[in-house]
Amino acid sequence: MINSNDLHFFNIIASHKTLSSAALALNISPPSVTLRLQGIEDRLGVKLLKRPSRYVSLTDEGKLILAGAHRIIKELDELQAAIDNHHNKISGKLKILAPLGFGRKYIAPLLGRYMSSHPHLEVELTLSDAPDWFSFNQWDLVIYIGNLKDSSMRCIKLASNQRFLCAAPAYLERYSMPTTPSELQQHVCIALRENNEDVTLWNFQQNKKNISIRIQPQYSSNEGATVKEWALSGLGIAMRSEWDVAAYFRNGELIQILPSYQLPNADIVILTSENSTKRSAKIEKFTQLLQEAFLHTPWNTDE
Numbered sequence: 001m002i003n004s005n006d007l008h009f010f011n012i013i014a015s016h017k018t019l020s021s022a023a024l025a026l027n028i029s030p031p032s033v034t035l036r037l038q039g040i041e042d043r044l045g046v047k048l049l050k051r052p053s054r055y056v057s058l059t060d061e062g063k064l065i066l067a068g069a070h071r072i073i074k075e076l077d078e079l080q081a082a083i084d085n086h087h088n089k090i091s092g093k094l095k096i097l098a099p100l101g102f103g104r105k106y107i108a109p110l111l112g113r114y115m116s117s118h119p120h121l122e123v124e125l126t127l128s129d130a131p132d133w134f135s136f137n138q139w140d141l142v143i144y145i146g147n148l149k150d151s152s153m154r155c156i157k158l159a160s161n162q163r164f165l166c167a168a169p170a171y172l173e174r175y176s177m178p179t180t181p182s183e184l185q186q187h188v189c190i191a192l193r194e195n196n197e198d199v200t201l202w203n204f205q206q207n208k209k210n211i212s213i214r215i216q217p218q219y220s221s222n223e224g225a226t227v228k229e230w231a232l233s234g235l236g237i238a239m240r241s242e243w244d245v246a247a248y249f250r251n252g253e254l255i256q257i258l259p260s261y262q263l264p265n266a267d268i269v270i271l272t273s274e275n276s277t278k279r280s281a282k283i284e285k286f287t288q289l290l291q292e293a294f295l296h297t298p299w300n301t302d303e
Contacts, residue, residue, distance in 0.1 A: 018055055044061070047062075093122040098126075099144075146197065159243075161242050166237070166256055189218065191221075192223075200214055204263060206262070243268070
C-alpha cells in the first residue's frame with residue numbers, strides 16, 4: 001500500500017529529467033531517492049522507472065501511477081482548500097511562476113510580506129525568462145510580461161508596461177542618434193531572447209502607420225538583466241520594459257531612442273486557471289495583494 005506522501009514523492013521524480021535533479025529538488029541525497037523509490041516499487045510489485053537509463057523514463061505502470069497521482073493530489077489540495085476557505089484560513093502551498101528580473105524585484109518581496117501574515121502558508125516561487133507555455137496549468141498563478149499567446153487561462157491585468165529602445169550616453173557619443181527605425185540597421189543592437197518571440201523583428205508605430213525592421217544583433221541573451229547591463233555599459237541599443245528602465249531614464253544613465261515611435265506594449269498580467277469564485281483563499285488573497293501593490297506602478301516612484 002502506498003500513501004499520499006509516496007504519490008507526492010513520485011510526482012516530483014517524474015517532473016525531473018534525472019534522479020539527481022529530483023534529489024536536489026527534494027533536498028535529499030540521490031541514494032536516498034533511489035532507496036525510497038525502490039521501496040515504493042517493492043510495495044507495488046512493479047517497476048516505475050526504466051533501468052538502466054541516464055534520464056527519468058517511466059514504465060507503463062509508472063505512467064499509470066503518475067496519472068493517478070495527479071488526480072489524487074489535486075483532489076487532496078481541493079479538499080484542503082475547501083476546509084481552509086470554510087475557516088477563512090490561509091495555508092497549504094502557493095505555487096507562483098514569474099519572470100526572472102521582475103519576479104526577483106517585485107514578486108519575491110510581496111510573497112515575503114504575504115507569508116509573514118500567514119505563517120501556515122508554504123510558497124514555491126519559480127523565476128524564469130523562458131517558461132514552458134504548456135506547463136502553465138501546474139502553477140496557481142503565473143506572472144507574465146509580453147505578447148500573450150493563446151491560452152485557456154484567465155488573464156488579470158496588473159499594470160500597463162511600455163517598451164522602449166534605449167542606449168547609454170557613452171554609446172551615443174560614439175554613434176549618431178538614430179532618427180528613424182531604418183537607421184537601426186547601421187547601429188549595434190542588443191536582443192533579448194524571451195517567450196519564443198521573433199526577437200530580431202522590431203515593430204514600431206507612428207501616426208497609426210506600422211513599421212517593422214529586421215535587426216542583426218551583435219549581442220543577445222536570454223536574461224533581461226544582462227541585456228540591460230550591456231546597454232548601460234554603452235555597448236549598443238536595447239529594447240527594455242518600462243518597469244526595468246524608468247529609473248535609469250530619470251537619472252540619465254539611459255536615453256530613450258526614437259521617442260516619437262511607439263513599440264508594442266508588454267502589459268504585466270496574472271494568469272490563473274480559475275475564476276475568482278473558485279479560487280482558494282490563499283490564491284485569491286495574494287491576487288488581491290498584487291492588484292493593490294500595482295495599482296500605482298512602483299517603477300514610477302522607485303529611486
